[in-house]
Amino acid sequence: MYYVFMETFDLQLSHILISLLLIILCAGISLFLGLKLEKKILLAVIRSTIQVAALGYILRFIFKHNVSPTFFAVFAVMLFTATWTSIKRPKKPYTGIFSVSFISIFLASAITGSYTLFLSIPQNPWYDLPQAIPLVGMILGNSLTGVSLCLDRFISDIALKKEYIEDQLAMGATRFEVIRPIISDAIGSGMTPILNAMMVSGLVSIPGMMTGQILAGNSPILASKYQIIILIMICATVFLTCVGVSYLSFFKFFEKSHRFNEKLLQEVI
């Protein structure tokens, strides 16, 4: 059942400007305390304002062309951007990190995205852009965070534990034995944000999609159903992406002879 839960009103430019006053206050505090964070804060606000404003107009344009090729084009742009952003975090990226991240995010989001659009929240047509784009966007956004944290942990652990790993290999450990705890920690690190969010969702915060739906006037019950499905899909995507990115990195860093790929190791130590 659909009903208007609360009356919404059209936001004006003045409302956005009023919100910005708070950021100017934060920048002022940073300047006063010598934290040197004012530039970062302002840049982030300017970027997000321009990006989100542009997004509103772009989505309005895209939704007018509600056909499957539009969906694939938007998905491709989001996929490349997510991959590009995900590999920025590791301080010492290695050769081939883009393809590792791209393949992992693509496969995981293709699996869970299809699952969502065809089974969990079926659309008619399946690519119905006003529904499909935000859903896939949430999946990709969360998987990029997971990949970013997972890769960062994996690379730093390999560099930090290089001698320990080699000691294990020298005793006769297989490459699979030595990497298991490192992959476990890396996946755990990548999943921390979504697991934390799931543990407190509904207790400390109202999750983003649910908030949006409630603000848009939808029933909180319907919004919660959507949110549960989305959280499950995000959790599965982040897990699959982190598994993919960890094991693909592992096969790059370790040779069949149960030893390091020296060339790649040198890039991260």
Next chain:
Amino acid sequence: MLKVENLTKSYPETGVLFKDANLTLSPGEVIFLKGKSGSGKSLFLKAIVALTPVDKGEIYFKDEVTTGDNLPRLRSKIHYVSQHFATQTGSVRDYLTAPFKLSIYKDKKPNLTLDGKFLNKRLSLLSGGERQMVHLKRSLSLKPEILLLDEPVSAMDPETKKQALDLIKEFLEGGGAVIWVTHDPPVLDGKVINFPQFT
């Protein structure tokens, strides 16, 4: 027991480290490798157990070529003992028992013949010499047939060094063999190779 044939390794940055290295090691034998720091002696030991790739050459252990999937089993027989102590966390007991969690040693049990107080000591509190002793004891407890020792007693005091030498002699008397990288004069009877001159 161990035969190294034409082992060659180079890096684009450093050039050739060792070329056409040939070596034969028999049960009970010790071979000392002496040479300048950074000349590639440690890499030579690692190359024997394929922990580092080589340009060319073959390694035979009991007439079996040491490549492919048999490497973990081979490394449990030919044990490379790095000069680096690999971990700082946990106790001496943890360090000595950890390898027995690996699938290759699942049927073996650790030899914890050190006194209980020492076994419970934190690794971070050990001196350089104590670390080397623990490192050596762990390797011997894994019952290898060949030890590739990389400066194994360099940080030990005379008394600890004597204990370590007794352990190595016992290992040799039991049919084991050793290749020993050192900067000091040889402490046991054995062949000396001025690395990288193998002839």
